[in-house]
Amino acid sequence: MSDAFHAAPHNLEAEQALLGAILFDNEAFNRIGDRLKAHHFYDPVHGRIFAVCSDLIGRGKLADGLTLREWFQREGGLQEIGGAGYLLVLMENAARLTTQARDYADLVYDLALRRELIRIGGEITGLAATPPEDMDAQGQIEEAERKLFTLAESGTGARGFSAFNVALTRSIETAAAAYESGGGVSGLATGFRDIDKKIAGLHKSDLVILAGRPAMGKTALATNIAFNVANARLNAQNKVLAEGEKPEGGIVAFFSLEMSAEQLATRLLSDFSQVESYKIRSGEINAQQYEQLIDASARLQALPLHIDDTGGISISHLMARARRLQRTHGLDLIVVDYLQLVTASSRRSEGRVQEVSEITQSLKALAKDLDATCGNPAPSNRMRTS
Numbered sequence: 001m002s003d004a005f006h007a008a009p010h011n012l013e014a015e016q017a018l019l020g021a022i023l024f025d026n027e028a029f030n031r032i033g034d035r036l037k038a039h040h041f042y043d044p045v046h047g048r049i050f051a052v053c054s055d056l057i058g059r060g061k062l063a064d065g066l067t068l069r070e071w072f073q074r075e076g077g078l079q080e081i082g083g084a085g086y087l088l089v090l091m092e093n094a095a096r097l098t099t100q101a102r103d104y105a106d107l108v109y110d111l112a113l114r115r116e117l118i119r120i121g122g123e124i125t126g127l128a129a130t131p132p133e134d135m136d137a138q139g140q141i142e143e144a145e146r147k148l149f150t151l152a153e154s155g156t157g158a159r160g161f162s163a164f165n166v167a168l169t170r171s172i173e174t175a176a177a178a179y180e181s182g183g184g185v186s187g188l189a190t191g192f193r194d195i196d197k198k199i200a201g202l203h204k205s206d207l208v209i210l211a212g213r214p215a216m217g218k219t220a221l222a223t224n225i226a227f228n229v230a231n232a233r234l235n236a237q238n239k240v241l242a243e244g245e246k247p248e249g250g251i252v253a254f255f256s257l258e259m260s261a262e263q264l265a266t267r268l269l270s271d272f273s274q275v276e277s278y279k280i281r282s283g284e285i286n287a288q289q290y291e292q293l294i295d296a297s298a299r300l301q302a303l304p305l306h307i308d309d310t311g312g313i314s315i316s317h318l319m320a321r322a323r324r325l326q327r328t329h330g331l332d333l334i335v336v337d338y339l340q341l342v343t344a345s346s347r348r349s350e351g352r353v354q355e356v357s358e359i360t361q362s363l364k365a366l367a368k369d370l371d372a373t374c375g376n377p378a379p380s381n382r383m384r385t386s
Contacts (some may be wrong), residue, residue: 009114010042013093014104020048020094021101022053023064023087028095029057032105040112045169049090065091108350113151120147137143142317149320152327188250188333188373202229202333202373207364209339210377218377219258219337225375226335227268230305233332237302250332251304253325255318256339261307268305272296302328314343315359318365328372334370336363339378 010128022027038054041047052071056063065087072078082089095101105327121299122145187201201206204227232249239247256264270277273296277290285293306325318336325331337343344355367374 001301004131008042008118009111011107011111012043012046014107014319015041015043015046015109016090016093017095018101018104018108019053020090020092021048021096022057023068023091023106024051024094026057026063028101029053032102036105036109040109040141042111045086048077049081049087116151117148120151123147134240136201139285145324146316146320149323150334152323163359171262189248190225191230191232192225202375204371204373205368206373207367208358208373208375211373212379214379218379222335222337222375222377223254223264223267224271226305226333227271227303229333230303232298233304234302250324251330252306252333252335253322254305254307255313255330255334255336255342256307256309257311257313257337259309259337261309264307264309269293269296270298312341312343315362318342319362322366322370326372331372333368334363334367334372334374336374336376339376341361 008208018032018266020030036050038047049068049314052068053063056067056071061067065084068077068087069084072081074129078084081087084091095104123146124140124167127135127140127143130139135143158195185196185201185202187199187206189196189201210218210222229250231250233247234249236247236249254264259267266280270280273292273293274291275285279285280293306329308318308321322331322334339359340356344358363374365378366372
């Protein structure tokens, strides 16, 4: 075994104290949350005991020293876990307070993540040393990124039940935001009055599809909405907020699968400076227009709009990059232009309709996980235009 394995971070005393607390009072199990699993324990014996406790408590049965002894005697493995005497040792070392049990559970979980991080680090090193023939360096980086973000997200996706009073409070807060705005906009304002009036802004966890026939302006609309949301946040940065007041606008991620980042920036610069984009590209501008461009460029330097122009990006990489941006800068709005250009994660082909369905479901889950809005231009079916 490697030195890294021998030095794998763990705390057997914390594992014993946690298991003892559960055996002493099963309510401790309900209070530690549902992210801790049997495989998070360093000692396999502890993991097996935790799994049995989880099974018994989940079926409404008592999990203590006696019931576990009976279970292992019936199913086998009592001697492997150290016999009935070890169950007594666990109860003697139990954390006496439920709050302590939660702390120990957090410690066990954190140490498990660190061990997994060591394992992934070894895999990344091995992959770099002997890569598959069809994987270049960039592919290795993306695979490493995927593994790390999967680890970072583990245990955060399952939030479990919310008490109705908690959900009700959030609903009242949304209504209050709409009332206090004076314009009935409780979400992110799109900057288009008629749209905001109809939908009350863009709301967190929503997946919004901007459908339309080709050349109807879907990308232009999505781009303008993204700019308006980001610009509203930029304008709010120097504003002194009252207690409890949230800044307007938001931080935007724009996945541009058709246009390059430069093309998108040119379009936004043209709109903001009131200088036609073809003149910017061709250089057919006068001194005044040049000054307008310089002023607009300086004003937009700090715009919280992040552009990823990777062509044919897969949904898994898109999700990983959105999560990274959310961690490093925050994230309120995700724009994908456009939906049909995103590729599915699975390499086996099950038809493009099935792939688009997978991508759409993944984007909805992403919006919900990140508590952000996801807006996506998409072409409508030509045969069903009315």
